[in-house]
Amino acid sequence: MKTILLALFITWQLGCFAQEESFKISAEDFYSKIKKEQSPQILDARSEEEYEQAHFPEAIQIDQKSDDFSQKVGSLDHKRPVFIYSIQTGRSSRLAEHLSEQSFKEVYVLSPGISAWVGSGYPLVVSQTNNKRVTLQAFKDVLASNDYVLVNYGSNYCAPCKKVVPVLDSLRSESTDLKIFKIEIDVNPDIIKENEIKTIPTTILYKSGNPVWAKTGIPTVDEIRIAKNEN
Secondary structure (H helix, E strand, O other), X not given: OHHHHHHHHHHHHHHHHHHHHHOEEOHHHHHHHHXXXXXXXXXXXXXXXXXXXXXXXXXXXXXXXXXOHHHHXXXXXXXXXXXXXXXXXXXXHHHHHHHHHOOOOOEEEEOOOHHHHHHOOOOOEEOOOOOOOOOHHHHHHHHHOOOEEEEEEEOOOOHHHHOOHHHHHHHHHHXXXXXXXXXXXXXXXXXXXXXXXXXXXXXXXXXXXXXXXXXXOOOOHHHHHHHHHHO
């Protein structure tokens, strides 16, 4: 009897996991499915501040913590697909699970997050007044005018990205010939597309304008030191 119960429990867990994973699709599939819809239901699961900084065309900002959350969900059509995105997949997956519990039949989450969309060159509505915005030409000028440039691609709203900050600060304090640059993904789409950044955080070391080392995830100071010494 215990064996049967254990088997049923494992099957149930696997079913839950499979259901959660079924929400997530690539940027290519996300874009393809949206293009098939006459008036797509695209939900931005980030904060209002993030939304105003940059968002997908036709997207509606919907925050589960906001007072008007239920009202916004109530305005959606249960019978039509819903497309959700956020910086990575944390907030979008939680929103997808909630909608599935509310009998929405087709719910899709952009994976691994907004960087995949931007890095693929899909359209983005970007605030032109954001002080974190860097033109592609200005970025290229920085790469060309320095022997070594370390660029961290990420977001101030991404938890793993914040863990890279102490690494960059440490390198700044010890190196005079290493230019360190941080690029916010959702306000610099031209740079993200040019460098094909589809996952954050990503850190790239450039030498004389050319990439010589890269890491997706959280790099260590030693890893970067070694990469610079070897190149």
